[in-house]
Amino acid sequence: MTNPNKLSSSFRDPSGFMFRRDGRLYRQVNVHYQAEYDRLVQSGLLEKLVQAGLLVFAPVVEVKPADASTAYKVLQPEELPLISYPYEWSFTQYKDAALATLQIQKRAYEAGFALKDASTYNMQFHHDRPVFIDTLSFETYREGEPWVAYRQFCQHFLAPLALMSLVDIRLSQLMRVYIDGIPLDLAAKLLPGSSKMNLGLAAHIHAHAAAQVRYADDPVAKKDIRGKMGRNAFLGLLDSLESTVRGLTLKTVKTEWAEYYNATNYTDTSLAEKGKLVESMLVRVKPASVWDLGANNAYFSRIAASRGIFTAAFDIDPLAVEAAYLQMKEKKEQNLLPLVLDLANPSPAIGWHHAERDSFLQRGPADCVMALALIHHLAISNNVPLGALASFFADAGKTLIIEFVPKGDSQVDRLLSTREDIFPDYNIQGFEQAFKEQFKILEAQPIAGTKRTLYLMERK
Amino acid sequence: MSGLFTQLLTGGFGARLVYLDPGSGSYLIQILIAALLGGAFAIKAFWKQISGFFASLFGKKKDDNLDDQPK
Known part of the structure; x- marks a missing residue:
């Protein structure tokens, strides 16, 4: 049963x-x-x-x-405030998780053990670093045997990183489709021909994919492979995987949001004013966890994180998340977790029986959701009705700090400049009316120097 | 081993659309790659020992191959 x-x-x-x-x-x-x-x-x-x-x-x-x-x-494992998945990691997060897995395997080898799986789902982010969560993933290593998790490491870590680095950072999303890692024949097809000149990728992706296809119907008995991997061969393999991963870098591409704070209509004073209001609202509700949705480079998330509150900073732009992670890593920030998330199509529940990996909402609710300078993107760019937005936020968090950005604001006008205005209810009255269905409004504070209003709400 | 090497090079890995066996191909290619890398790794490890010895003579901190955190 x-x-x-x-x-x-x-x-x-x-x-x-x-x-x-x-x-x-x-x-x-x-x-x-x-x-x-x-x-x-x-x-x-x-x-x-x-x-x-x-x-x-x-x-x-x-x-x-x-x-x-x-x-x-x-x-009783130490419980992490939020479980995240590889399709939500930025490039360097992914790379750090791969390198940590190899470090663990190296240490296990020296102690006479091997990782029996090298799944990305065994790595999580805790404080400012990747951490392995599956205590039962180790098995006694039998001298001379190959690394049983080699295939999985290549599919779960090396292939996605190579694709993100050499083709497009958004290809990490393939991990949402392939729960056991990107098939190597697919990775080999998608990678540019020049990747065959990279010795590590030529061996661990291209030749590996070819060997998988060649031996698909040709099983090899375990006894035939015993005793074939000497110490130098095993450590050489790990060393090669590590240097291949280290050699993969991110080409800097300008995306929509990465330069966002340089292009907003906020003056330094208004930005500081908004920060103060956010902080006072956080002080009032004292959340244990915050999900900052549309967090960009986590500028406002840091206000919560610096107060010791665990804060997940979600954004659709992988480069903004990358910037947030690099800063977090450099400053060793303990309570921040930047993650990639498209709110218009958030991470679904995936795997066997739709139950191996939780959806975005299944991992909540957070004590507090922050939605700053976000609503116009969802309501106008994505045509999500205000009532549907209120329902979503009510599912995601117990309290809500939300900024209403009205028509007449340059950002909203920019979004409307290329399309017909089919949003007659998109005004402060329509917004309050829709959100009052789900929330009790605790505060409404105009942000000085702007046409915007910051609300603090509590779920009914 | 040389038979495997030849087979991998000449086996004509066409684009056969088959269900990928999780073990055999990965195991065999791993043994082959590791055998090729093993020699290079031994030289690298030996060189590290030599340079570590000289570094210790001149009072530099020894390089730890098992560094804990990704750089």
Whole structure:
């Protein structure tokens, strides 16, 4: 029988599974994994990885298991404020997650273990760094065997990074379609011919894809590959993957939003004024988590993050998210997580039974949603009615800080300049009326020097 | 190994649209690539040891190959 508490993201692994009870997250270790788990603990590998900030801390706890018939132990992993997925990461986030995976594999190899999977979904961002979350992904390494997760590393990390770097940064979205990573034959077709001149990509993508096709109907017995990988060969492979990943860089392309703050109609004074209003509203509602939607380079998200509030800064522009991540990394900002998200088509629930990876809204609600300088893009550029916007925000957060940008504002006029104005209700009365259906308006503050108004609302 | 190498080079990897076996091709190419890279890695590791030795003679901090964080 299916255990109702068992989380569907971890059903494939017989070693154990995640479950939730009384709001707390646990990981059951099954008897199946008992010998491996004991060896792992004795080796000191888990402890060293946790100390290095590469693995999430997951101590053993005395808690009733979710399925006593298969249970060995129960762990309580440190819970992350938000789970994110590879199709929501910027280029450098993705690259850092890949390099951290290889670091973990290197350390595991030295301790006599190997990662049995190299899935992007085992990497998450916590504080200012990528962290591995699956304590049960290690297995004893048998001397001379190939790395069992090599294929998965290439499909989950190397192929998307190569495509983002050499073709188009937006190709990370292919990970939304291919839950087990981008098929290498597809990556090989999409990459430019010049990528064959890159030794790492020629080997790990092009030759790898060709070998997969060649041996698709020609299984190789395990005994035939045992003893073939010496120490130098194994470490050489990891070293090559690492240098190939490091060598991939982002071509700077100007996108719609990356220069946004240089092109708005805000003066420095109005921007500071808006910041103060946002801060006072945050002080009033004291949220534990903020989702800043349409955050651009996370300028206003940082007001929340700097107050110790976990803040996810979502934006449609991967370059704006990249800029936010690079700044976060440089300044070691602890409470910020910039992510790529198209609000007009937010991350869906994907995988088996639509339940392996949560949709954007399933990961909420946040205590507070911020929607600053956003509503006109959704209402006018995307034709989303004001009532539908109110419903969406009410699903996403318990409180809402939202900026209404009226007609007459240069940004709205710019959006209307190329199309017919079919939005007779797009005015402050229409806005308040639509949002009052879902929210109680707590504050409405005009932003000095602009025609805009900042609202603080609470979900009914 | 040389048989595998020849096969990979001459096997005529046409655009056959087949369901990709998760293991065999990946395993074989991995062994081949790793065998080619192993030698280079051994030289690199040896060179690091030599340069590390001289660096330590001159009081420089030893390079740690297992750095923890992505750069």
